Amino acid sequence: MERNIMVYIETVDNSPVVVSLEAIALAKKLSKENNKKVIAVLVGENLDDVAKKCFEYGADEVLYLEENKKELEAIGNALIVAKEKYNPSIIFLGSTLNGKDLANMVASELKVPTSVDVVAVKYENDKYFMTLPMYGGNILKEVTFEGDKTLVVAVRSGACKKEVFEGASGEVIKEKVAEKNFFTKIAEIVQEISESVNLEEAEIIVSGGRGMGSKENFELVKQLADVCGGVVGATRPATEDEWIPRSHQVGQSGKIVAPKLYIACGISGATQHISGIMGSDYIVAINKDEDAPIFDVADIGIVGNVMDIIPLMIEEIKKVKA
Numbered sequence: 001m002e003r004n005i006m007v008y009i010e011t012v013d014n015s016p017v018v019v020s021l022e023a024i025a026l027a028k029k030l031s032k033e034n035n036k037k038v039i040a041v042l043v044g045e046n047l048d049d050v051a052k053k054c055f056e057y058g059a060d061e062v063l064y065l066e067e068n069k070k071e072l073e074a075i076g077n078a079l080i081v082a083k084e085k086y087n088p089s090i091i092f093l094g095s096t097l098n099g100k101d102l103a104n105m106v107a108s109e110l111k112v113p114t115s116v117d118v119v120a121v122k123y124e125n126d127k128y129f130m131t132l133p134m135y136g137g138n139i140l141k142e143v144t145f146e147g148d149k150t151l152v153v154a155v156r157s158g159a160c161k162k163e164v165f166e167g168a169s170g171e172v173i174k175e176k177v178a179e180k181n182f183f184t185k186i187a188e189i190v191q192e193i194s195e196s197v198n199l200e201e202a203e204i205i206v207s208g209g210r211g212m213g214s215k216e217n218f219e220l221v222k223q224l225a226d227v228c229g230g231v232v233g234a235t236r237p238a239t240e241d242e243w244i245p246r247s248h249q250v251g252q253s254g255k256i257v258a259p260k261l262y263i264a265c266g267i268s269g270a271t272q273h274i275s276g277i278m279g280s281d282y283i284v285a286i287n288k289d290e291d292a293p294i295f296d297v298a299d300i301g302i303v304g305n306v307m308d309i310i311p312l313m314i315e316e317i318k319k320v321k322a
């Protein structure tokens with residue numbers, strides 16, 4: 001039997017999360033190399049528009065499992081049903097909080113191997129090779145999988161760039177998941193009060209590092225992000241010094257990002273930071289040290305003091321926008 005690749009499409013408010021669309025692109029790349037089909041799996045209700053989007057992002061087929069329960073257990077159960085029926089070689093999920101829980105839940109139920117936080121996948125000589133961070137992101141390890149078991153793999157955002165196939169369409173297979181009782185029940189969904197930041201989906205990120213010098217100076221990074229319509233990122237020292245919450249940290253032990261524009265202010269360019277920004281289309285770096293390693297990966301390098309350069313940039317952007 002032909003073994004295709006499945007991608008679970010996580011949705012928030014009936015929209016697919018970006019990392020799921022990136023996972024379709026990754027599956028598409030692997031499927032082209034191996035002549036397989038990419039089946040996007042939707043679980044929930046009112047997802048017809050999402051099904052259309054899946055084709056535009058590269059799915060060959062959509063399996064839409066209608067399920068009115070929102071508990072992870074119910075979604076995991078639907079994915080198990082899908083696996084039993086279609087026996088894919090691999091099930092991809094986005095490595096979100098829910099995606100990681102689901103990957104482990106589904107894999108343990110099916111007694112198959114799993115990996116989460118995967119940053120790269122390749123397929124050679126009938127084997128899958130997964131790259132994933134270990135020891136708190138200190139090293140990247142490649143893990144090899146061979147054999148017939150379905151693999152359940154949660155990929156990090158930025159592992160593959162999403163691709164758009166305008167006007168693409170295909171077959172949607174709709175099925176109802178059989179009624180089942182679960183241990184968990186969502187009593188209430190409460191809006192998170194703490195600050196949240198969506199670096200993974202941002203198109204413009206302005207990040208500040210230790211070179212900003214102080215919490216007060218870091219405000220300039222926020223102002224530049226503001227005028228650019230971007231999101232604020234930071235290096236680990238900037239978050240450790242509490243200039244900005246930890247949720248803004250970019251890098252190996254922070255968020256892996258892939259914006260169209262990444263502006264690095266007072267950032268040296270340590271490997272642990274660079275590994276998180278390599279998916280960026282265009283990198284601009286400001287650093288007073290012309291030998292800073294960040295200039296090796298930057299498309300444009302500005303040698304100078306952030307305290308002089310950033311206000312000038314803000315002023316010029318404001319003029320252009322006026």
Ligand SMILES: Cc1cc2nc3c(=O)[nH]c(=O)nc-3n(C[C@H](O)[C@H](O)[C@H](O)COP(=O)(O)OP(=O)(O)OC[C@H]3O[C@@H](n4cnc5c(N)ncnc54)[C@H](O)[C@@H]3O)c2cc1C
Pocket residue numbers: 135136137138208209210211212234235236237238249250251252253254255265266267268269270271272273276286287288289292304305306307
């Ligand atoms: C296991 C592990 C995981 C890690 N994970 C991460 C991670 O996820 N993300 C991360 O960022 N780091 C991470 N790190 C830390 C990483 O190794 C570096 O220490 C960190 O990225 C350096 O941050 P920085 O560039 O802000 O500071 P520095 O390396 O101190 O660089 C500051 C830069 O600012 C420049 N500068 C200073 N003053 C000015 C000025 N006035 N104008 C212009 N330029 C100026 C300096 O020339 C210098 O290049 C990790 C480390 C380990 C061990």
